[in-house]
Amino acid sequence: MARTLCRIFKGCQSICSLPLMKTRLHPSASVLLRTVCVRRMLTLPFRFSPKAQDFSLPNSSWGAEMRQLYEHYNSQCEEEMKGEEKQDWAWKRVPSYNRTLKHATGGVYLSKIYQSKARFFTRNIKEPGAAFEYVLFVSKDEQKCVCIFQAGHLLEGPQGSLILKNHATAFFRRVQEEKYWIRYVHGGAIATMIDTVTVTHASVLTLLIMTANLNINYRRPIPLGSTVLIDSSLNKTEGRKVLISCKVTSTDGSKLHTEATALFVVSRLLGG
Amino acid sequence: MARTLCRIFKGCQSICSLPLMKTRLHPSASVLLRTVCVRRMLTLPFRFSPKAQDFSLPNSSWGAEMRQLYEHYNSQCEEEMKGEEKQDWAWKRVPSYNRTLKHATGGVYLSKIYQSKARFFTRNIKEPGAAFEYVLFVSKDEQKCVCIFQAGHLLEGPQGSLILKNHATAFFRRVQEEKYWIRYVHGGAIATMIDTVTVTHASVLTLLIMTANLNINYRRPIPLGSTVLIDSSLNKTEGRKVLISCKVTSTDGSKLHTEATALFVVSRLLGG
Numbered sequence: 001m002a003r004t005l006c007r008i009f010k011g012c013q014s015i016c017s018l019p020l021m022k023t024r025l026h027p028s029a030s031v032l033l034r035t036v037c038v039r040r041m042l043t044l045p046f047r048f049s050p051k052a053q054d055f056s057l058p059n060s061s062w063g064a065e066m067r068q069l070y071e072h073y074n075s076q077c078e079e080e081m082k083g084e085e086k087q088d089w090a091w092k093r094v095p096s097y098n099r100t101l102k103h104a105t106g107g108v109y110l111s112k113i114y115q116s117k118a119r120f121f122t123r124n125i126k127e128p129g130a131a132f133e134y135v136l137f138v139s140k141d142e143q144k145c146v147c148i149f150q151a152g153h154l155l156e157g158p159q160g161s162l163i164l165k166n167h168a169t170a171f172f173r174r175v176q177e178e179k180y181w182i183r184y185v186h187g188g189a190i191a192t193m194i195d196t197v198t199v200t201h202a203s204v205l206t207l208l209i210m211t212a213n214l215n216i217n218y219r220r221p222i223p224l225g226s227t228v229l230i231d232s233s234l235n236k237t238e239g240r241k242v243l244i245s246c247k248v249t250s251t252d253g254s255k256l257h258t259e260a261t262a263l264f265v266v267s268r269l270l271g272g
Numbered sequence: 273m274a275r276t277l278c279r280i281f282k283g284c285q286s287i288c289s290l291p292l293m294k295t296r297l298h299p300s301a302s303v304l305l306r307t308v309c310v311r312r313m314l315t316l317p318f319r320f321s322p323k324a325q326d327f328s329l330p331n332s333s334w335g336a337e338m339r340q341l342y343e344h345y346n347s348q349c350e351e352e353m354k355g356e357e358k359q360d361w362a363w364k365r366v367p368s369y370n371r372t373l374k375h376a377t378g379g380v381y382l383s384k385i386y387q388s389k390a391r392f393f394t395r396n397i398k399e400p401g402a403a404f405e406y407v408l409f410v411s412k413d414e415q416k417c418v419c420i421f422q423a424g425h426l427l428e429g430p431q432g433s434l435i436l437k438n439h440a441t442a443f444f445r446r447v448q449e450e451k452y453w454i455r456y457v458h459g460g461a462i463a464t465m466i467d468t469v470t471v472t473h474a475s476v477l478t479l480l481i482m483t484a485n486l487n488i489n490y491r492r493p494i495p496l497g498s499t500v501l502i503d504s505s506l507n508k509t510e511g512r513k514v515l516i517s518c519k520v521t522s523t524d525g526s527k528l529h530t531e532a533t534a535l536f537v538v539s540r541l542l543g544g
Binding site for chain 1: 371389390391392393394396397402403425426427428429430455457458459460461463464465466467468471472482483484485486487488489490493496
């Protein structure tokens with residue numbers, strides 16, 4: 001117990017140096033600081049043990065588009081790592097795990113008080129490429145976040161999942177051609193990725209956030225198996241509110257699939 | 273092939289009797305009708321083979337609240353089945369499957385032209401109770417839809433998943449008590465259920481719909497493992513637009529977790 005708390009406080013020291021947004025939070029600064037530190041440590045990726053599997057790294061299920069885009073952004077991360085001058089366009093890859101506490105510092109003790117089977121929604125399927133394959137990059141100036149997302153075959157939508165590309169007459173003539181049937185990604189799966197990207201973006205900007213509103217406009221369905229780019233940018237911060245806008249486009253940016261805004265509120269301490 | 277098409281057209285005959293919203297659709301009524309029939313047959317549950325597993329039926333993972341609510345609504349379905357007079361409050365359970373075509377009429381042929389492994393997003397995990405456990409009921413007058421939803425341990429949210437109920441000081445004193453840590457459902461999982469419920473509702477009202485907008489206000493997080501009620505009701509129909517509002521509450525209705533509106537557009541034929 002003492003050892004665990006010791007680790008926790010050690011973690012806090014490094015976290016306290018992170019930038020904090022100037023917001024009106026709980027008046028008790030000391031209590032706030034401790035809570036912020038604990039939350040930051042438990043939720044941010046850099047507090048995870050190096051033994052945990054990082055699902056944001058390339059695997060055999062990644063298609064050519066996904067790999068190409070990954071290389072594009074990752075190469076910019078590498079340049080920064082080599083100690084070159086910091087530039088606005090430099091990116092940082094966000095590691096991604098399938099659970100919180102087991103791999104967090106102090107997890108040896110903390111894992112005991114949680115149901116061991118719980119997993120993050122976006123990483124709850126073991127099979128690579130079957131569901132959400134994604135990797136997030138945040139820009140060094142913390143004003144942008146980009147996600148490369150490959151939608152697996154387990155994300156099919158229930159309605160609108162079968163849409164004829166041509167008229168019914170054409171369907172009856174050409175039913176044997178698979179290309180006339182397309183299955184699309186579930187609207188909820190798109191919403192899930194938008195939430196994930198914007199939450200990550202907002203958590204880089206500030207601490208103790210809660211999603212307050214998600215407003216999604218579906219412009220064009222996303223075929224199962226395709227790779228898309230999810231691009232989020234900060235709209236504004238106002239008091240305790242953070243507004244982020246987000247676009248889901250084809251990898252070359254020519255097709256707009258979805259656009260959304262996400263509103264986050266910097267939470268007061270959630271006292272019982 | 274001929275046998276399959278014969279089955280398809282046989283299906284169309286019964287579907288043509290379904291109510292159609294008076295909307296301005298594609299001018300070619302004959303082509304529309306055929307497309308509508310095919311889509312309706314493939315997407316609506318009553319076209320599935322009786323051999324397919326219906327995931328909306330009770331299983332061992334269902335908690336007491338879920339079972340109780342299921343019995344409540346299901347008993348009203350039974351009354352209608354016994355041939356009693358139709359009443360406005362009578363409900364119909366919506367069967368739920370994990371894929372479209374394998375179990376649809378004509379699936380023997382059609383399954384060959386699809387990737388056999390694809391599954392609906394909300395039914396892509398085999399383990400009962402691990403992810404989305406839900407059952408939908410629609411009212412007989414087609415103006416309401418209700419869903420009982422039990423959130424499994426694989427739906428955990430990444431940020432805000434660990435929220436201290438008390439101040440940090442209390443946490444350090446009582447860290448051993450599990451009740452001071454709560455894991456919450458992913459905002460995307462809630463959005464997924466809202467999309468599923470409203471799409472089902474809209475597809476009962478009309479045909480050939482596409483989700484155009486989803487606007488979600490998150491009021492209060494949902495703890496993992498809890499059961500909630502998702503209640504959708506028709507706001508208005510205007511031309512090709514259908515607006516549905518939706519509320520996620522605790523099972524007794526005392527706590528409002530989420531509220532949302534969903535806008536659907538009756539699609540024109542998606543000609544290539």
